Structure formats: C-alpha cells, structure tokens
Amino acid sequence: MKKKISSVKFKGTKEQEAKLLGVINKYKELPGAVMPILQEAQNIYGYLPIEVQTIIADRLDLPLREIFSIATFYSQFSLSPRGKYEVSVCLGTACYVKGSDKILEKVRSILHIDTEECTTDGKFSLTSCRCIGACGLAPVMTINDDVYSRLKPDAVEDILKKYM
C-alpha cells in the first residue's frame, strides 16, 4: 500500500536528535547503513518524518529521495506518527467474517483518518492488523493495551469517547 505522509507537526526533542546522531555515527561507515539507521530512527521517533530523514540524508551525504525511496519500499517503516492512543482493528479471518470491516469503517468516520494515519492533534492513530489470537471474541479492536471484543459498530463511538 502506498505510504501515507503525515501532516502532524513534528515534535522531536533534542534528546531524540542526539540519539539519532549517535546511531548515524555508529553505522555511517558500513555499507548499507541506511537500513539499520532507519530502523533505529523509527524506534527513537516512532515514525520517519521528513525532519528525521533529512538529518539522515545530510549526515550520510545521500540524496533525501534515496532515503525516502527506502522508507517507502519496506512495509516496516512508517511516515505517520503513532498517536497517544493506537487504535488497531483486527481484519483477520474470524473478525472479518464477523464484520470487523464495518468496525474499521466506523472508527475511520469518527476520527476522520484512514489506516496508517494519525489525527492532527496526535491523539489517535489507526491501524488494521491480522489476528491477535482472540478469534473467539471476534470482532476485536484494541486501543493501546485495552481489548474490546464482540463489537458492534454502534458501540465504537462510546468506546472512543473514553479516550478523547
């Protein structure tokens, strides 16, 4: 799927940047340094916004577009931050036949974001996942560590309100 580019304002800290520079220095001289640097950068920031990729490009003396093409090629990288609350709707087989697509649609319309996106206030992000091993409770949605089971679309709004 095409990577979505977040418009959420970058909130990186000095500490994060210092960490990133350390990572870059660690791998800089190695061939194929971009991959491990991007992986660790994502661990530091949670995603890979333009500000982070620009630092990497600058320090490695590589074109920004080359970094971007790697970040958009591998599914492990995200260009969108994780929200304070990460909403994840299971689209595994059991949940899907129990109508989890309608749950996902409901979340989308309430939060006005698509999957792999984050609300502009940075509060919610949305993903879909494939089976969290709770098929008996299908359809399932998680918000951070909270699990909501046997969901009906109408129940979604009240659940989300608890976090707003």
Next chain:
Amino acid sequence: MEKNQAEKTINIKINNIAAKAKEGQSILEATKEIGVNIPTLCYLKGMNEIGACRICIVEVKGTKNLVASCVTPVEEGMEILTNSPRVKASRKTTLELLLSTHRKDCLSCVRSGECELQALCKQFGVEDENRYKGAMPKYRQDCSTLHLIRDNSKCILCRRCEAACKNQHVAVIGANNRGFDTQIGCAFEKDLNEVPCISCGQCIVNCPTGALRERDSCGAVMEAINNPQKVVVVHTAPSIRVSLGESFGLNIGANVKGKMVSALRRLGFDKVFDTDFGADMTIVEEANEFVNRIKNNGTLPMITSCCPGWVKFCEHYYPELLENLSTCKSPQQMLGAIIKTWYAEKHNLDAKNIVVVSVMPCTAKKFEIAREYQSAAGSPDTDYTLTTRELVRMIKSACIDFKNLADEDFDPLLGVSTGAGTIFGTTGGVMEAALRTASDILSGGPQRNIEYKEIRGTDAIKEATYKIGGENIKVAVVSGLSNAVKILDKVKAGECEYHFIEVMSCPGGCVNGGGQPIQPSGVRNFADLKATRAKGLYEEDKNLPLRKSHENPTIKVIYETFLGEPCSRQAHKILHTKYTKRSKF
C-alpha cells in the same frame, strides 16, 4: 569494459551463426556487432543497467528462462537466439502489459512518432493495445517548474530518468513506494519546484515515452509573432545548428546553420541573430574579469557561469563557491540585454515592444530567464526560450520544407560572431574561447596559437596548464555534474591550484543538452552523440575568418559607443548578475 584490459576472444553462436565476441561483453553488444539489434527500453549504457524491462530478453540454449541480454555477459560456446518465436512472443506480451497501465493518448502525445514504446509496439506487432486491463490511477501532473511537465500516467517505470538525475549528482527524482504503487517522484511526494532540481532536462532526453516533456512556449511565441505591435527577435545557441538537422532526417552533427536561419525567417521572426554573438560578448567580459581577478588577487579559481543548470547546482549544493562563479550573465542573457538596450536605442525601438526569443539546447534556460538580476532594460532580458525540440515542432507545424531550404545568413550586427562563440556549444569550448582572449590581454598583443587542443574532446574531466603572459595558468574543464563534483570538492578543500574552471551540467556540454532532439536509446547507446555534434562546431570554428571574441566587429562598436571598457560600471549594469544561496534539501 576497461580499455586496457587484455581482451580475450570467445566463440559463440547467435541465431545459429558462428560469431566471435569479446569476453565480458554483454549479449546485447555482441549481437550488435554481427548486425542484429536487440530492442531495449530501460537499458542505458553505463548509466542504467538494471535488466528490468524484459524487452531485451533472448533465449540461451541450456538456460531455462529467457535472459536479459543487456546485463548478461557472453560465455564461451554460448548459443543465443534473439529472434525465436518464444522471444518474440515474450516481448509482445511485455509490451501489452506495459500498455495495460499506460495512458494511450498517442495521437495527441508530444512524443508520438518519437516514442520508444510506440516504436516497439509497431515492431513487435502489438495488435490490441487493450489486451490486458490494468489499473489506471489518476496522477496529478507535476507542472510546478518552468522547464518540465511530468505525467506519470505515461511512465513505464524504466527508471532512466532516475539514472540520469543521479548521474547529474542531483537525484531528486526516482521510484518511490513498491509494487503497483511504485511511481516516479520526489522525496515526500513534493513537487519538483520544492526540491533542489537544477532544471537540466537530462531526465527528459532520457525518457523513452511522453511521461517527461519540456514546458512548451511555442504558442506564446507564435502569438508574439502574430502581434503586429511586437518586434520579435530570435537567436539560436551555437549547438542548435549541429543538432536541429537530426529531426529532419539529416545526419547527426550536420551543420544546418543556413537552413535554420531560413526556417526562422519563414516562421515570421523579424530578426534572426546568433547567440554566438552573445557568447563572444560573454567571453570579452569573462576573460577580462578573469584577468582582473589574476591581477588583483580576486577569488580564484574563477568558475564559468554560462550554464544555468550548473549555476543552480552551485547555488543548491556548493553555495560556498558562489564567490568563485563569474558574475557574467550567460550568452543568452547578454544578447537579450544588448538587444533591449543598445540595439533598441540604435533602432529607435521601445524595449517593451521587443520580444526576445532564444532557441536553446537546454531546459534550464527556461529557469534562467525568470531569475532575478536578469533584466537590464527593466523587462526580462529574454522573453521566451525554446528548446531545439520546440523549434522542430514549430517548423513542422508551419509545413516548412526544412531539408530543401536554401541557406540564408543571420541578420547583420548581432548575427556577427567568431569561432570562439561557436565552440561554446561543447565541453571545453568556453575555456578555449576565454583563453584565446585572455592570452591576448595578458600577453599584450595578438597570439598566434589559438587552438587549445588539450581541453577538447568529450572526456569528463580535462586539465591543462598554459603559459600565458609569463604566468602558468592552470585550467580544468568538466562536464556532467557528477564529474564536476570531483573537482569542486577539491576546490572546497583547497587542494587544487586551478585558476579557471569551466563547468557544463550536461555530459559533453550543450551539444548533449536536455533540450536537444531526443535520440532513442538504441542510438544513444551505440553512437557518440556528443562527439559527433561537437565535431560540427569545431569545423565551423576552423573555417571562420574571425576566431577570437574580442575581434568581433560589432562588439568593438558596442564598447566604443555604449559600454566603455569591458567590466566597466555600465557593462556590469547590463551584462553581469548575482546569485542566491539555495537549500540543499
């Protein structure tokens, strides 16, 4: 292949005919040598060798799958079939699949008739362009820059533009995302005007389809020509005369200066001048600027500033060297400025009613004319700039029988030029022209040796030291920006002692510019376009009576009656410019 490597000959069979090949040669090259062409799409020799498009596939006996001949080296005893039914069927299917996601508005496409995809479809008998139905996403065209338009709905993802951009050390476009979502674009899906693109247009000349094209000014120019209030003046860059003919079936490198002038008159231009005059003007200013820098301990090395792609590159990537750039405007802009000031005054014309059109081998010129500090008469020095390709389209749409036109001469005064101006169109030409003038100044009189052969030729980097007026002047000439970077990094680190450096963005200089006629990869990969076109320029130089810019009679008059001395205050006002630091990201 490295030239000095001992070449071992091996025996192979191509289409059941015994043949010899050099070890290490690709199947594609070996086959070419026995007079059989293998079609290619993504392959650009030395630049894009990724074996991705599967058009050049061939059968190799003993190998299960078809192999990409562009990246497969020949081996002893190899038996290759380049035209078997299996090969032909595979190529046809590949083409049909490419067409399944291609916007097929061929009748109105700018590349119709010169599209490599179209040519291959014809060659391999594609009958049903809609045999497969693929996804046809709606792409937003990138029209953000002054020089090009990108339409990804015609892109076949061959990545030739990406390779060309990387070869220029710019690398702002390339394939992002993956699978069906893959598309060519900039980082973070920005428009081209938001990234450090230098407008060189090498992506366009390397694109096999209509996905990349120059922004067209033909309509605006015709409108000006048809406006009786306007005096429309055109001038053509040195390299146009040796490239224009290709588009009318003449040999590569044929000098069609006379026919070109005739065609421009038949298009309705009021005056036809020669950018070579502007080049002479540039040399007089630039050579004097150089001499002044030498004498007054100015910033050295001085670096040429006539190539707008290079100037923009310097602003983005080497802003610390902007002091080294000559402050001279390019020949296009100097001539435009002279037309709108001196020429206008002389002929009682209001500069506002003059429309200056230039024909350039270059797309970066479209950016240059909109730069700041390029309007000596209060309006832009140049109003419109056309690439060679746009001029071709104008000539064709005016039904001019180009091939059979009688030769005509440029108009007097600003159509007068010297051989020094002519060789501007190729790598090394500007330096040679500048040295011809600088050496006369530094030595205090006309020098007999005017050919600087060490800096001729299409080598990427050329260096030489000349003893001029008692000083050892060390010069370097580079073309292609990834080559320039090697020299520039040395300058930045203070590791070189050059006095003067010529930089041209495009490999080989303007003869291979981003606005030149597009030759298909099948020609580009095997013919030396740069050298063949450049040859025509050196021949013209050799046969001209005047070969030093400062001997140009009109230029002498302009200094005597209008500008005063070279590099005078007045000359600075009209012929010099300033640069801006720009972001690297």
